[in-house]
Amino acid sequence: MQVxxxxxxxxxxITPKRFTDDRGWFEERYRTDVLQAAGIQDLFVQDNMSFSxxxxxxxxxxxxxxxxxxxxxxxxxxxxxxxxxxxxxxSSLTYGRHVSVSMSAELGQLLYVPVGFAHGFCTxxxxxxxxxxxxxxxxxxxxxxxxxxxxxxxxxWPVSAESVTLSPKDRAAPSLAHLGDVF
Numbered sequence: 001m002q003v004x005x006x007x008x009x010x011x012x013x014i015t016p017k018r019f020t021d022d023r024g025w026f027e028e029r030y031r032t033d034v035l036q037a038a039g040i041q042d043l044f045v046q047d048n049m050s051f052s053x054x055x056x057x058x059x060x061x062x063x064x065x066x067x068x069x070x071x072x073x074x075x076x077x078x079x080x081x082x083x084x085x086x087x088x089x090x091s092s093l094t095y096g097r098h099v100s101v102s103m104s105a106e107l108g109q110l111l112y113v114p115v116g117f118a119h120g121f122c123t124x125x126x127x128x129x130x131x132x133x134x135x136x137x138x139x140x141x142x143x144x145x146x147x148x149x150x151x152x153x154x155x156x157w158p159v160s161a162e163s164v165t166l167s168p169k170d171r172a173a174p175s176l177a178h179l180g181d182v183f
Contacts (some may be wrong), residue, residue, distance in 0.1 A: 070136045089107055104124075150175040
């Protein structure tokens, strides 16, 4: 298992090692000891899955505020996504900056997103299944969103505003300028 820093050092790209033979492949998808050695000390308490039927579906940018703030470990079980994490930590040198990573079931990567980031993704294929572990339980009172298409963020989404599939919640999400101090 390889753990690599991204453009924002606290966000990590994890690539499990696959062992392939004539039957297919096997990989260790999650190992606490390896992640801890790479500085990821979180205890994950909930596993979630989302299925998106259509290419061009954007889910996010989502986060939870304290006391229910969540770190996430995201992976793709089928299909492919552009995964995005936006730094919302006001004291951070990378506040308002983002990391985007193309991930697929074929490549098998995981993205670690620490507390203090908004997270979202855009599906790159139909029938995409995404899984993610969280360090806090879902808390509707702490649930927040950031506008996926806020031009200040500069995210290069692979879908236009006219063709994107979004939830009503994500359509109504505020821009970074109107978000306030959340972390």
